[in-house]
Amino acid sequence: MYTEQSFLSSSEDPKCISGLGCWYSNLFQVYNVTKFLEDHPGGDDVLLSSTGKDATDDFEDVGHSESAREMMEQYYVGEIDPTTIPKKVKYTPPKQPHYNQDKTSEFIIKLLQFLVPLAILGLAVGIRIYTKSG
Numbered sequence: 001m002y003t004e005q006s007f008l009s010s011s012e013d014p015k016c017i018s019g020l021g022c023w024y025s026n027l028f029q030v031y032n033v034t035k036f037l038e039d040h041p042g043g044d045d046v047l048l049s050s051t052g053k054d055a056t057d058d059f060e061d062v063g064h065s066e067s068a069r070e071m072m073e074q075y076y077v078g079e080i081d082p083t084t085i086p087k088k089v090k091y092t093p094p095k096q097p098h099y100n101q102d103k104t105s106e107f108i109i110k111l112l113q114f115l116v117p118l119a120i121l122g123l124a125v126g127i128r129i130y131t132k133s134g
């Protein structure tokens with residue numbers, strides 16, 4: 001099972017309107033390739049390494065066939081303005097509540113850990129002195 005994986009591609013074809021001329025779109029095309037990962041002839045690892053970023057060069061460098069370009073259409077999600085993509089979001093975990101608020105019991109345990117062996121030692125020495133003198 002794959003989690004949702006998409007990559008971006010900048011428009012290669014200029015958009016043309018007769019009389020107005022052509023211009024290149026500054027928008028990115030988004031492709032969700034989750035369902036294609038297992039079937040991609042180039043393997044899922046190359047696809048995965050191209051997700052979450054502009055994969056135009058990765059895609060073009062391979063020299064994909066016309067049929068590959070046609071296949072792309074079924075994974076097309078829509079266009080996105082790259083300036084609206086948030087920069088890398090740094091994850092800061094939510095502050096955890098501090099459970100052991102009561103430090104008293106911790107202190108008592110530490111004190112007992114120190115006092116109990118001391119008491120046993122004292123008792124042993126006491127018995128020894130008492131039995132010797134007897």
Ligand code: HEM
Nearest residue numbers: 031041042046047050055058059062064065068071072075
């Ligand atoms: C939805 C997007 C994509 C589709 C539909 C697609 C489709 C295909 C197809 C049909 C092939 C077989 C060869 C061909 O017909 O050209 C192929 C090969 C390949 N693709 Fe993709 N591909 C996509 C995206 C990518 C991306 C982003 C990469 C990133 C590097 C990539 C890398 C490769 C590689 C390395 C091969 C193997 C080329 C070879 O062995 O000759 N593909 N792809």
